[in-house]
Amino acid sequence: MTFDTPPAAFAGASDTATGYDDLFGAIGLHDLVPASLAAWRPLLAEALAFFLERLPEERLAALLAEQFAAADAPAAARAAALLAHCPTLHKLGQVVARHHELDPELRRHLQQLESMPSTLPVAPLVQRIRAQSGTGARLQIADAALAEGSVAVVLPFAWWEDGRLRDGVFKVLKPRVAEHLAQELAVLPALAAFLAARGARLGLPAIDYHGHLASVQRLLTQEIRLDVEQANMRAAAALLADDGAVFVPRLLPWCSAGVTAMERVHGGRVNDAALPAARRRMLGHEMVGALLARPFWSQADPAIFHGDLHGGNLLLADDGRLAVLDWSLTARLAKAEREAVVAIALGAMALDEKQIRDGLARLGMRDAGCPQAERTVAQALDALVRSARPVGFDWLVGLLDRLALQGATGFGAELAVFRKSWLSLAGVLRDLDTGPAADLPLVSIGLQRFFAEMPARMLSRADSRAFSTHVSTADLIALAGAAWPAGMRYWSRLLGNA
Template sequence: MLLWDQLGGEQMIAAAVPEAYASYRAPIAAAVRFFVESLPGPRAIAILAEQMVLGPSAGASERLMELARSCPVLHKLGQVLARDRRLDPGLRAELQRLESMEPEVPMEAIRALIEQDLGPLEPQGLALEPTALAEASVAVVVPFRYREGSAAGPGPGRGVFKVLKPGIEERLDQELALLEDVGAFLDERCAEFGIPPLDYQDIFAQVRERLGHEVRLDIEQRHLASALEAYEGWEATVRIPRPLPWSSRRITAMERIDGRKVTEGGALARVDRGRLARRIVEALIAHPLWSTAPSALFHADPHAGNLLVTDDGRLGILDWSLAGTLGKREREAMGQVLQGALMLDARPILEALRSLSSRAVAGPALDQVVAKHLRQVGRGHLPGFTWMMGLLDEAVQEARLRVGADLMMFRRVLLMLEGVLADVEGGGGPDLDAILIASFVRQLVGEWPGRALALPRSRAFGTHLSNADLMQLALTLPWTTARVGLDWWQEVLAPGQADASFPACSP
């Protein structure tokens, strides 16, 4: 309790959590306090010393940002929240500094780490630049040059080393081990805090497994190779760093991509910001969704520090340490949810949601959640991707649906990108659903020739809809339109009764 009080913990959480979510301040404060005060003694002392350096005039947002810098897990959480428009602008500005920080690790220490793994650099034709480019939650990025005739090929070139910071593996292991304890702490106090009983220990265990990849740079190197394959044919609009041969478990060597963060307004004056926003959505969301691959790779950490506009106007996608995959089953289930919504039919939606859950969902709660969201469609709400994610969120919270780690990560990607896109385009940001619908229509039109020879129930398409699905949709839509009109009149003539009478599924 002493450390938490000295950090001004309650004030930090009050500054971080918007008034609209004030009821969550108590459980968030308790969870963060439990996490911080469970750290080993030397770590706690170091955190307190860093806070004291700030001085008594430091505000709650500044102290929270410094705490995040001290803990890799909180640093990653800060990056996720940095563009969330629901947060105070001052706090967002502080957290955005976590996206790409000025390097603090001395170059001498970085060189020693590199040569410890790779051996002397000069005989291999490698020369480090004098200063590092940036520092992130677990690694430092250092530029280098390679000479003609090196292992990278006949010509000279430029690359970067992504190098794990000294001691970061031990620190991250300590924090990840605490995550499940934090989950168990919350599970025991759901009633006290008034939060949904979601099996937080299991959720945090999934998070722990994925965040552990942050320091497994050999996994990142495999992700890079997979990403280059997945985005083959996108070279005119998207750049992904090409791996270079000087890598190890703690070092990733890759080509250097020059550019500016996609959110840097003044520096991108000549860029069509609306087109850039659409490109981000199409590359990071639509591309994995409409993929025909059995397992579709997606970038799972798209904060603004990992997204660049290159000097030739392309979208550079950096840092593939966190990546996930959407299986064909998950993508087909999403298609069935949206098809059921367009038909105002709960049956395919319920079947699809249950197929996504790793445990049986019993009781009427899921039926009630689906019926509630279908009523929104009946009132004219577009059943797009945003609607579907809202349905999934409520199914998890209210019906205890338990989805896999990759789908949970994909949901997090959408939350991160909403804030990034708003900062890219300005104002309220682009219409995510409109971009995805346009992308879906292009995908569907491109599939049309191949559908002539497909079996009626085959879903071997990027839209994940069979010819039978499309035929059912075409036959049902006129009835759906009539039903929406009928319920609109019912609401006009007898306000309040439409909610109770709206059918959960079509006849």
């Protein structure tokens, strides 16, 4: 494998190293791609090499020196360390950390990227916090960090309120993280062009790499906007205000554009808690209900969803409630988009390929009626029939993924974040072993909303979707009328796949 400009920092770093292939092979970085997507592994390796060698030489030299110094460490640990070196790759590691197809040892090390011990000097961070938050000496800021993430460090502090000592935390950006992120994001346009050209030579489907990486660029830029995160936290806190099981930490008065101050949550990561099976199932229902079902089945336009639901952002507080942290990345799905999702689900229930394709078109997909899309929808319905399971988010996300891998375009960035959030949450639920029915709270809350809106339906037009369930009375009548044809389609598919 050769590239235009081999990095000078790599030359001579090891007598036995012959290129990135040696490094990636030694640390098993190819295994970040699950076996089901093995055809994409060569492209991932070449894309990572393309990305790394375009970083400033000082950063690349530090990364490679760290790798060769840790030559005797487990491969999975070295892979996680490489990803932690770059904010963009750190986020990639968090996204795939709970993918069930990955090697368990690799997953364990990747999950450490969700919340790591910090090795950064604390004094400069404290100085920056005091300067930006205007706290002076009133607060007792700890001399050791609590945790470190992809772009920020968390420091605990204490203050007196109403005669009691209270606990809080400051979230402050890591030194030079904005500079490093800017360097990495500047590579993405060239990386998109490389991926398109190299993917074509490898015979892979033509994906809209430019569109996808432009979305990544916009979303990662939000990661360092702490003022945006604070606004998101206020919106999420209002949404969950009457939820007794799930909450957003309270913001404190010492927030600024560069520092977030919030109440401290005493507890640990939800996946690390030793809980009886019944409590794990209840926690799973509470998470799906609060973070997915509640915003989805609402009339809010748009509705806010947490966009980064990895294990490090879900803490089980000492009082038994679930705290949801890090609202820097959110998805805001318009009501029309949620109506389209429901239309696709209804089409799947009726095994109606045309209705599914129409729903995909409403969701933004271009060429939803092309032959390739028709085949993919048909195959997804065949798989649904063979599974003998009801339609769920796993099925819908799987359909969207297959279409995306075939080059389907038009799905917006917000939908991509929503999909990522569901996949991350599903991984947390799987690790927590909450049982197979992850979609049950979604269906349950949807039914509650449906029965609550029945009186209003009696006074509304039959084609109105001005309801939190996003479905009109005419849609429901059509679904009921499709019961007999759906039964025929079911047996036809089942026998056809026998």
